Amino acid sequence: MKTRRLNTDTEIPMLGFGTYLISNDKAAQAVAVAIGAGYRHIDTAEGYHNESGVGLGIRQAMESERLSRSDLFVTTKLWPGNQAWGQPAKTTETTVTSLEESLARLGLEYVDLYLIHAPFERAQRLAQWHGLLELKRQGKARAIGVSNFSIQHIEELGAAGLPLPEANQIELHPWSQKPELVRYLNDHSITPIAYSSLVPLSTWRTAPGHDSAKTDRMKWEGEQANNPFKIMAQKHAVTEAQILLRWAIQKGYPVLPKSTDPSRIRTNANLFNFQLDDADMSALEQMDRGEGVAWSSGDPTLAP
Numbered sequence: 363m364k365t366r367r368l369n370t371d372t373e374i375p376m377l378g379f380g381t382y383l384i385s386n387d388k389a390a391q392a393v394a395v396a397i398g399a400g401y402r403h404i405d406t407a408e409g410y411h412n413e414s415g416v417g418l419g420i421r422q423a424m425e426s427e428r429l430s431r432s433d434l435f436v437t438t439k440l441w442p443g444n445q446a447w448g449q450p451a452k453t454t455e456t457t458v459t460s461l462e463e464s465l466a467r468l469g470l471e472y473v474d475l476y477l478i479h480a481p482f483e484r485a486q487r488l489a490q491w492h493g494l495l496e497l498k499r500q501g502k503a504r505a506i507g508v509s510n511f512s513i514q515h516i517e518e519l520g521a522a523g524l525p526l527p528e529a530n531q532i533e534l535h536p537w538s539q540k541p542e543l544v545r546y547l548n549d550h551s552i553t554p555i556a557y558s559s560l561v562p563l564s565t566w567r568t569a570p571g572h573d574s575a576k577t578d579r580m581k582w583e584g585e586q587a588n589n590p591f592k593i594m595a596q597k598h599a600v601t602e603a604q605i606l607l608r609w610a611i612q613k614g615y616p617v618l619p620k621s622t623d624p625s626r627i628r629t630n631a632n633l634f635n636f637q638l639d640d641a642d643m644s645a646l647e648q649m650d651r652g653e654g655v656a657w658s659s660g661d662p663t664l665a666p
């Protein structure tokens with residue numbers, strides 16, 4: 363399994379399994395299928411309300427696949443709270459107890475990576491980052507980072523004299539490439555982790571209740587015969603999803619494809635036996651449309 367180094371003693375697998383919008387009662391089965399298919403990184407969050415199902419799937423798969431805890435990499439995320447949405451903001455202390463509660467739901471003693479899910483107010487970002495530093499010191503998180511943070515948000519942590527995050531989980535795919543942010547992250551040894559890699563597919567979050575408000579405006583006329591993803595998929599005899607995921611891996615971004623379909627879970631994991639060539643990569647480079655779509659609805663119950 364290919365990995366990327368996060369800190370002196372932690373490496374993150376390039377292939378991970380996403381669990382946003384998988385309900386708690388379906389999560390154990392999906393996670394067990396994913397681990398059986400070779401995924402070694404599982405991504406969840408307090409805000410996904412599925413940590414107990416995810417943890418059950420992890421423990422079941424460890425037994426059936428004869429894996430030890432150190433064979434797996436588990437990420438969860440602090441839901442920071444947002445006063446603008448009527449939620450109290452987490453403090454340093456409640457950040458620490460939030461991970462303890464996540465660990466209890468997961469049935470694990472530590473996570474490999476703990477992230478602040480999103481930046482809301484400045485004071486709360488700093489307080490919460492202090493909490494993550496404490497959790498790393500206690501060994502409850504082997505690595506710590508952020509998600510959806512801009513360069514300015516990260517610079518604030520440095521300006522406060524604090525160590526920088528080890529990862530920033532952000533929406534990254536050929537339609538949303540964020541070159542300036544990615545350059546900054548790589549220059550500061552902060553691993554960019556790609557989420558929502560499959561946004562350009564016509565099938566992305568089309569299940570009832572899974573839609574994202576801005577998506578329709580972004581869509582290719584998905585089924586066009588000259589859709590470049592389709593052409594590359596034919597050329598390499600893989601799926602369009604594999605093209606999108608392979609693009610991220612060649613850019614150095616760990617990926618987190620989510621599916622509840624066992625056959626998609628398996629093909630999405632098949633990323634290491636073909637390679638995009640320079641012409642493919644430069645064609646994909648031309649497709650950037652700027653900002654992403656995953657955080658578009660503004661509805662806190664749908665916030666990823």
Ligand SMILES: NC(=O)c1ccc[n+]([C@@H]2O[C@H](COP(=O)([O-])OP(=O)(O)OC[C@H]3O[C@@H](n4cnc5c(N)ncnc54)[C@H](OP(=O)(O)O)[C@@H]3O)[C@@H](O)[C@H]2O)c1
Pocket residue numbers: 379380381382383405406479509510531532556557558559560561563565566567568569601603604618619620621622623626627629630656666
């Ligand atoms: N930090 C954050 O703020 C944040 C935000 C968004 C996501 N994430 C993380 O990143 C993960 C992935 O992002 P995501 O869930 O937004 O989207 P994604 O993994 O890019 O795409 C998932 C969507 O694509 C469909 N799909 C999966 N494989 C497919 C295939 N081979 N062919 C066609 N369609 C396929 C899925 O449907 P089926 O399930 O029906 O297959 C689902 O609708 C999340 O689950 C979560 O863990 C984090």
